[in-house]
Amino acid sequence: xxxxxxRGLQTTIIFLVVGGILALALSGFFGAASSQFSGSxxxxxTFFATRFQAVQDFFAAPRDITTxxxxxxxxxxxxxxxxxxxxxxxxxxxxxxxxxxxxxxxQSDPESTYKAASVIGRDPSPxxxxxxxxxxxxxxxxxxxxxxxxxxxxxxxxxxxxxxxRVQLITDPGALVNxxxxxxxxxxxLKGSVTGDISxxxxxxxxxxxxxxxxxxxxxxxxxxxxxxxxQVININKFDFQLFQTASVQPSVDFSRxxxxxxxxxxxxxxxxxxxx
Numbered sequence: 001x002x003x004x005x006x007r008g009l010q011t012t013i014i015f016l017v018v019g020g021i022l023a024l025a026l027s028g029f030f031g032a033a034s035s036q037f038s039g040s041x042x043x044x045x046t047f048f049a050t051r052f053q054a055v056q057d058f059f060a061a062p063r064d065i066t067t068x069x070x071x072x073x074x075x076x077x078x079x080x081x082x083x084x085x086x087x088x089x090x091x092x093x094x095x096x097x098x099x100x101x102x103x104x105x106x107q108s109d110p111e112s113t114y115k116a117a118s119v120i121g122r123d124p125s126p127x128x129x130x131x132x133x134x135x136x137x138x139x140x141x142x143x144x145x146x147x148x149x150x151x152x153x154x155x156x157x158x159x160x161x162x163x164x165x166r167v168q169l170i171t172d173p174g175a176l177v178n179x180x181x182x183x184x185x186x187x188x189x190l191k192g193s194v195t196g197d198i199s200x201x202x203x204x205x206x207x208x209x210x211x212x213x214x215x216x217x218x219x220x221x222x223x224x225x226x227x228x229x230x231x232q233v234i235n236i237n238k239f240d241f242q243l244f245q246t247a248s249v250q251p252s253v254d255f256s257r258x259x260x261x262x263x264x265x266x267x268x269x270x271x272x273x274x275x276x277x
Contacts, residue, residue: 112225113266115139119258120164127194129172131155131258136163144223144269147261152229152252153177153217154261156269165263169255170230171196179230180218184209187218190230190249198231203245209236215249222270 117139121132135141137160147154147167155175158168170177170192177190179200186207188200203209213233219226231251238245 112264114262115141115265117141117165117261117263119261123166127173129169129175129192129196129255130158131167131169131261133165133167133261133263134163135263136161136165138162140265141165141263142268146224146228146264146267148228148264149253149258149261151254152231153224154253154255154258156224157263167261170251171198171255177224177230178218178220179215181207181209181233182214182216184213187220188247190215196255198249198251200233200247200249201244203236203247205238205243205245207245209233209238209245209247211235222272224269225264225267 115135117133117135119131120134123130123132131154133147141157141160143157143160145157147156153170155167155169155172157165159166168175170190172192173194175190175192178187179190180187181200181203184203184207186204186209188203190198191201192198200215211233215230215232217224217226217228217230229252231249231253234248234250236245236247
C-alpha cells in the first residue's frame with residue numbers, strides 16, 4: 001500500500017510541476033529569461049567565432065601573401081607586354097605616317113623615280129656623319145644617287161654593297177652642295193662640319209640675304225638635281241674686308257630622327273672634276 005501511495009504522490013507532483021511550467025510558459029513568464037539566454041548565447045557564439053576567424057586568418061595569411069605575390073607578378077608581366085605592344089603600335093603608326101608623307105612627296109615630283117629604304121645604322125664616329133640603309137646594288141642603288149625625305153635633302157650614296165648602302169649626310173665635314181638662295185637669286189656652297197652644323201660660303205657681297213631665306217639645290221656641279229629643299233638661312237655674316245658673305249643654316253631635315261628615306265634612282269651624278277681648271 002505504501003508503494004502504491006508513493007507512486008501516486010510522485011505522479012501527482014510531476015503533473016503539478018509540468019502543469020505549472022506550462023502555465024508559466026503560456027503566461028509569458030519565460031519570454032524575458034529566454035531572451036536573456038539567447039542574447040548570452042549569441043554573445044558567446046560571436047566571441048568564439050571572431051576568435052576562430054582571427055586564428056584562421058593568421059594561419060592562412062602566408063598562403064594569401066604568396067598568392068598575391070604570384071598574381072602581382074602575373075599582372076606586372078601583362079603590363080610589360082601591353083607596354084611593348086603600345087610601343088610597337090606607335091612605331092607602326094609613325095612609320096605609316098612617314099610612308100604616307102613620302103608617297104605624297106614622290107607623287108608631287110613624277111619626273112623622279114624613288115626607292116624607299118629603311119635606316120639600319122649610323123656611323124659611330126663623332127667626326128663623320130653617315131647613315132646605313134637597307135638597299136644596295138641588288139636594288140639598283142648606285143654611288144652618287146641623292147637621298148631625300150619629304151622634308152628635304154638628306155645626302156647622297158657614298159658606298160654600296162649588295163644589300164646595303166652608306167649615305168653621306170649633308171652635315172658631314174666632307175659634304176659640299178651647290179645651292180641657290182631662292183629669294184636672293186644667287187648661288188653659294190653649302191658645307192658640313194665636324195659638329196654637324198651646316199653653313200653657306202661664297203655668297204656674293206652684292207646679294208641681299210636675309211634670315212629665313214629658303215635654300216635649294218642649284219644643280220650646278222652635277223652632284224644633285226636642282227630644286228631640292230635644303231633648309232633656311234638663320235643668320236648672315238657680312239664684312240666689308242671679306243670677298244664673300246657667309247651664313248648659318250637650319251636644315252629642313254631632322255637628321256636625328258631619320259627612319260625611312262627615299263633614294264632618287266633615275267639621277268646619275270656627273271663628275272666634272274677633270275673639266276675644272
